[in-house]
Amino acid sequence: MDSRAAIIQYVPRPGIIDLGWGHPLPELLPVELWSDAGQTALRAHAWQALTYGAAAGPGPFIEWLAEHLDSYDQGNTKPSEVFVTNGASHGLALAADLLTEPGDVVLVDSPTYHLAFPTIADRRAEIVAVPTDDQGVHPGRTAELRERFVRAGRRVPMMYIVPTFANPTGRCLPQQRRLELVDLARRTGLTIVEDDTYRELAYDTPAPPSLWSLADRGSVVRLGTVAKSVAPGLRLGWITAEAGFVRRLTSLGYVNSGGGVNHTTALTMAAFGASGAYRRHVSAVRRRYAVQRDALIGGLRRAAPDLRFSTPAGGWFLWVELPEPLTADMLAPVADAHGVAFVEGARFFVDSEHGRSCIRLAFSMLPPDTLAEAARRLGQAVRSARADATVAAESEPGRERG
Numbered sequence: 550m551d552s553r554a555a556i557i558q559y560v561p562r563p564g565i566i567d568l569g570w571g572h573p574l575p576e577l578l579p580v581e582l583w584s585d586a587g588q589t590a591l592r593a594h595a596w597q598a599l600t601y602g603a604a605a606g607p608g609p610f611i612e613w614l615a616e617h618l619d620s621y622d623q624g625n626t627k628p629s630e631v632f633v634t635n636g637a638s639h640g641l642a643l644a645a646d647l648l649t650e651p652g653d654v655v656l657v658d659s660p661t662y663h664l665a666f667p668t669i670a671d672r673r674a675e676i677v678a679v680p681t682d683d684q685g686v687h688p689g690r691t692a693e694l695r696e697r698f699v700r701a702g703r704r705v706p707m708m709y710i711v712p713t714f715a716n717p718t719g720r721c722l723p724q725q726r727r728l729e730l731v732d733l734a735r736r737t738g739l740t741i742v743e744d745d746t747y748r749e750l751a752y753d754t755p756a757p758p759s760l761w762s763l764a765d766r767g768s769v770v771r772l773g774t775v776a777k778s779v780a781p782g783l784r785l786g787w788i789t790a791e792a793g794f795v796r797r798l799t800s801l802g803y804v805n806s807g808g809g810v811n812h813t814t815a816l817t818m819a820a821f822g823a824s825g826a827y828r829r830h831v832s833a834v835r836r837r838y839a840v841q842r843d844a845l846i847g848g849l850r851r852a853a854p855d856l857r858f859s860t861p862a863g864g865w866f867l868w869v870e871l872p873e874p875l876t877a878d879m880l881a882p883v884a885d886a887h888g889v890a891f892v893e894g895a896r897f898f899v900d901s902e903h904g905r906s907c908i909r910l911a912f913s914m915l916p917p918d919t920l921a922e923a924a925r926r927l928g929q930a931v932r933s934a935r936a937d938a939t940v941a942a943e944s945e946p947g948r949e950r951g
Contacts, residue, residue: 559914565885566923568845568910569892571716571865575914577837578780579830586821594816602812604799606633606787610815613822614787618773621755622748624762629792632799633815636786637746640772641665641709643788644742645672647797648707648770654698656708658686660868660897660904662716662744665709678899679708685722686710688729695739707740713756714747717897717909718868719861721757731764743771747864749778749831752839756863766791775818777865777913778831785814838865844917845910848924853931865913868894874938875931876905883937884930889923 559570590598594609605611611631618626634640649655651673657665659678669676677698680690695705710730712722722730734741743760761771774786788798798804809815821827842860845867849856855872871880877893884890894907910927912920 567890572914589820590816602809610819632788634786635784637772637774654705658710663896711744714864734768751863753862841912845912845920848921852925852928867910883934887926887930889926
């Protein structure tokens, strides 16, 4: 057995280039820089770095984070509006716990991050996809959907959305729709849980303003993380929300039991940020991921011109529409035989009947030459699977032949 299987989540399959994993390129993980930051934090805080932490998180990290967030998003985030979490998924679980009750309706973008579904379902809420078009969430039709549930006597307290460099599509919600969504939240009392995981991975132009920065306090709970910009193994994230919501988080039983979440890691991140190493690291990471994105896209345009996709301006993912009559489940075994893998699009929809002709490709974990080879293999697989599908269709009983 590969010794790494007992240490890390990802285990490679021999002969397969796997485009399904949204993981960082290993060589971009800042091992030495993080080690230096850890030593700095321990020297600065001594035993206080290793004991139980303050309920909302350690002051040095929260203060650095509030200043850092405002440096690129202008949200005017105050330290009292920050709660440190064990990553964005932990933040979603906490937000759902405080906002929802069993039987509530929770609205979600469509498609959206598929692993949010079980987190929300843990609250025994009904997950409902909102109306969308090629620009993303349609605010007007979403308002109508919400109103239908309310008239039927249902509570609709929360909406989950990844509006910036979304997983899986890579797209950004346009500015006007952001404004309309936060206005909907303000008017109706709906709380938008904004997953802002990919904000700092902007490759072409700066990311658009967050919903948090555009909304009145109390309308948006924002989730953030260093999983993509530094390392997922840190399990370090945060919630920004109005101060009353943060106070509710700090009063949770498990916080009272053990103090702040991820205390030592947060202090190390504060040292990493204050030294300037974080800023330099993120700048380098952006350049590398942009090259990887371009390698995959260039390879697909050469090897698989029938695939339809848009170039994402940030994030880790490419959302691809397959040519007719292919579906992702038809392509998957053929792709596997050609030595390449992906995630089927249906996994990102509440109703798995949607997205069957789409696939998600991640360009984050592999170097450019490997991504180019993956594109070549995928192009071969698409041609082979499409030929097989055409032959099968033509051989159907009763089909006329010219």
